[in-house]
Amino acid sequence: MEESVTQLSESSGRRGLFSEFFGAIGRAGWRGIDHFGAAGIFFIQSLAMIFRRQQLKSIVQQISFIGAQTMGIIALVALFTGMVIGLQLYYTLIKFGAVSAIGSAIGLSLVRELGPVLTAIMITARAGSAMTAEIGIQRISEQIDALITMRINPLAYLISPRVAAAVISFPLLTALFDLIGIAGGYLSSTIVTGVNTGAYFYRLKASLAWIDVMGGFTKALVFAVLVVTICCYNGFYAHMRKEGRGARGVSLATTAAVVQSCVCILISDYLITSFFL
Amino acid sequence: MDQIHPQPLIEVKELSKSFNDRVVLNRVNLKLFKGQIVAIIGKSGVGKSVLLKHIIGLLEPDAGEVLFQGMPVARMKAREKEHYLGKISYMFQNNALFNSLTVHDNVAMPLRYQRRAERKAIDAKVMQRLEQMELGDAAGKYPGELSGGMQKRVALARALITEPDIVLFDEPTTGQDPIRKNAILGMIAAYQHKFNFSAILISHDLPDIFFISDIILALYDGKIIFDGTPEAFEHFEHPFRTEFIQSLELLQQELTGLYSRRQFKVRYQMDLFRNPRESGYALLIFNLEELPRVAEQLGPTALQELIAVMSAYISKHFNEVGGFSTRYGSTQFVTILPLANADEAGRLVALLAKDLTRNGLSRLACAESAARGGHRSASITITAGIAEGKSQTPLNLVIEAARLKQQPLVRFNVKCREN
Numbered sequence: 001m002e003e004s005v006t007q008l009s010e011s012s013g014r015r016g017l018f019s020e021f022f023g024a025i026g027r028a029g030w031r032g033i034d035h036f037g038a039a040g041i042f043f044i045q046s047l048a049m050i051f052r053r054q055q056l057k058s059i060v061q062q063i064s065f066i067g068a069q070t071m072g073i074i075a076l077v078a079l080f081t082g083m084v085i086g087l088q089l090y091y092t093l094i095k096f097g098a099v100s101a102i103g104s105a106i107g108l109s110l111v112r113e114l115g116p117v118l119t120a121i122m123i124t125a126r127a128g129s130a131m132t133a134e135i136g137i138q139r140i141s142e143q144i145d146a147l148i149t150m151r152i153n154p155l156a157y158l159i160s161p162r163v164a165a166a167v168i169s170f171p172l173l174t175a176l177f178d179l180i181g182i183a184g185g186y187l188s189s190t191i192v193t194g195v196n197t198g199a200y201f202y203r204l205k206a207s208l209a210w211i212d213v214m215g216g217f218t219k220a221l222v223f224a225v226l227v228v229t230i231c232c233y234n235g236f237y238a239h240m241r242k243e244g245r246g247a248r249g250v251s252l253a254t255t256a257a258v259v260q261s262c263v264c265i266l267i268s269d270y271l272i273t274s275f276f277l
Numbered sequence: 278m279d280q281i282h283p284q285p286l287i288e289v290k291e292l293s294k295s296f297n298d299r300v301v302l303n304r305v306n307l308k309l310f311k312g313q314i315v316a317i318i319g320k321s322g323v324g325k326s327v328l329l330k331h332i333i334g335l336l337e338p339d340a341g342e343v344l345f346q347g348m349p350v351a352r353m354k355a356r357e358k359e360h361y362l363g364k365i366s367y368m369f370q371n372n373a374l375f376n377s378l379t380v381h382d383n384v385a386m387p388l389r390y391q392r393r394a395e396r397k398a399i400d401a402k403v404m405q406r407l408e409q410m411e412l413g414d415a416a417g418k419y420p421g422e423l424s425g426g427m428q429k430r431v432a433l434a435r436a437l438i439t440e441p442d443i444v445l446f447d448e449p450t451t452g453q454d455p456i457r458k459n460a461i462l463g464m465i466a467a468y469q470h471k472f473n474f475s476a477i478l479i480s481h482d483l484p485d486i487f488f489i490s491d492i493i494l495a496l497y498d499g500k501i502i503f504d505g506t507p508e509a510f511e512h513f514e515h516p517f518r519t520e521f522i523q524s525l526e527l528l529q530q531e532l533t534g535l536y537s538r539r540q541f542k543v544r545y546q547m548d549l550f551r552n553p554r555e556s557g558y559a560l561l562i563f564n565l566e567e568l569p570r571v572a573e574q575l576g577p578t579a580l581q582e583l584i585a586v587m588s589a590y591i592s593k594h595f596n597e598v599g600g601f602s603t604r605y606g607s608t609q610f611v612t613i614l615p616l617a618n619a620d621e622a623g624r625l626v627a628l629l630a631k632d633l634t635r636n637g638l639s640r641l642a643c644a645e646s647a648a649r650g651g652h653r654s655a656s657i658t659i660t661a662g663i664a665e666g667k668s669q670t671p672l673n674l675v676i677e678a679a680r681l682k683q684q685p686l687v688r689f690n691v692k693c694r695e696n
Binding site for chain 1: 330333334335359362363365366367369371373374375386387389390391
């Protein structure tokens with residue numbers, strides 16, 4: 001009798017653990033779907049308000065912040081990325097006697113993958129985190145509530161210009177990354193290791209198809225939408241974080257925005273690549 | 278329905294709100310009629326701001342509703358809500374200024390985004406309002422470069438720039454020095470008279486709120502425990518009132534050196550009214566004539582300084598001979614000199630007049646607009662009246678007798694200090 005009671009309690013304990021485990025996963029899943037839907041509506045509403053009057057000045061200001069002021073760091077990262085790929089590929093391809101293919105390898109890897117992905121990650125780190133923190137502070141200091149009381153739609157005033165600026169800036173910065181990356185690859189492979197300049201550019205031009213460039217820009221656009229939505233959404237609702245309110249809420253929102261953006265960039269990169277290839 | 282006011286502008290009905298199982302508001306009712314100023318008093322954290330945020334629609338109630346001209350705010354369509362928000366303005370407790378915008382842009386914001394007025398007209402209006410708030414020099418600065426008191430005035434300027442029908446003031450005087458506190462309340466009262474807006478004002482630390490409010494509402498433990506006139510509040514019996522009044526009186530004394538009305542009455546009762554002997558006293562009444570003109574010419578801060586300096590003169594001359602005084606209305610002071618007669622009081626008043634003539638009231642902090650308007654000084658007349666009272670005579674009769682005997686005491690110039 002005692003044995004059966006013990007067995008019963010053990011099995012119900014195991015069941016309790018199981019249900020708790022799957023319950024937690026289920027709850028997290030629902031929360032995720034909930035946020036995904038809310039963020040989608042948040043983006044669509046912001047997008048719809050881009051064309052309201054008095055937006056141009058704010059959009060230009062945001063392009064300056066997200067785009068122009070990020071050019072320096074993008075150029076630097078692109079240069080060294082191109083250079084290191086040039087070196088790595090040279091020492092790999094030389095083993096197979098295929099050094100002449102270095103131009104196409106650098107061009108394709110940069111235009112298809114590294115350009116859009118690294119650009120998006122760099123913008124997330126520099127401008128995305130700043131967006132979340134700025135909007136989060138505006139939320140906790142009641143500036144967003146003040147906008148509502150002044151009949152100024154906070155999405156139109158704060159989010160729409162950032163959405164427009166991101167959609168414009170991401171492809172342009174990606175193009176810049178690609179160009180400087182190719183130049184970096186050229187520097188390391190031709191000047192440092194002595195690959196023929198003509199061969200480098202000939203193979204680059206021959207292998208790069210229009211669909212590669214389009215794919216790269218499509219990725220840049222998708223990343224722009226993801227990053228700007230995730231960063232702005234986290235900032236806008238920084239006051240609703242259960243883990244911490246006030247300044248802590250903003251810091252948690254900023255961390256979450258950067259992590260979520262990077263993860264979403266990589267996942268969506270895979271999905272888009274599988275679609276284009 | 279009310280016979281005199283058929284419909285309140287704003288009505289809060291049985292509103293309840295809880296946060297994480299903590300009941301903040303429990304079936305709260307409030308009515309605001311056109312042209313009224315309703316003051317909500319209560320300790321910190323009792324839900325005063327929460328109540329205001331329900332009125333403007335930033336929070337939704339768990340139960341109950343907010344009505345605007347009889348229409349539930351929660352059930353308004355987008356266009357109706359827009360219309361409602363266009364009539365109402367909110368001054369946040371923490372100012373909620375945009376740190377990345379200049380003071381000028383902060384104040385201009387509600388106009389730029391709503392009205393299709395010309396930029397020049399908006400700029401002129403903003404500058405005029407900033408100068409009224411003594412912020413003309415700060416127009417190009419950012420909120421972060423200003424003191425807390427100045428930021429408060431910027432928020433006040435922003436709340437009033439659209440000339441709204443209803444203004445919700447969430448602690449408009451917090452962080453101001455005593456002179457400016459009164460100046461801001463004076464300004465609110467002046468604007469209220471000028472534009473006839475209705476207001477709900479939260480404050481928990483100022484005696485002069487009683488001078489400008491029509492209705493006092495006391496929030497305690499999530500409930501309205503008092504809803505009535507400031508006069509009725511004086512007779513309201515509740516532990517909250519005693520606690521609250523004591524803190525007010527301390528501030529009143531800090532500001533003017535004079536007793537509050539209640540302290541004055543208590544002292545009168547203790548010293549004279551309950552005195553078994555038939556003891557007499559002299560009662561003096563002083564009136565600062567033409568104060569509204571001074572406020573108009575030199576600004577509200579100068580006016581409050583003038584009242585504070587006058588209070589100091591009265592304390593200096595009468596306290597040391599056993600007298601006690603209070604402000605009686607916005608321009609009058611009453612002093613009682615126990616065991617004194619009219620002749621003795623007259624001699625003391627003459628000394629006060631001499632002191633005022635010799636030293637005057639100068640170096641007031643005047644508004645920038647005063648200098649621009651060419652006003653660096655203003656003349657003021659103080660009238661005084663003396664009456665004798667007996668311990669058993671009702672105080673108001675003696676005050677009335679003194680008031681009837683008022684004569685000009687001294688006329689002199691008040692001057693602005695050089696910046």
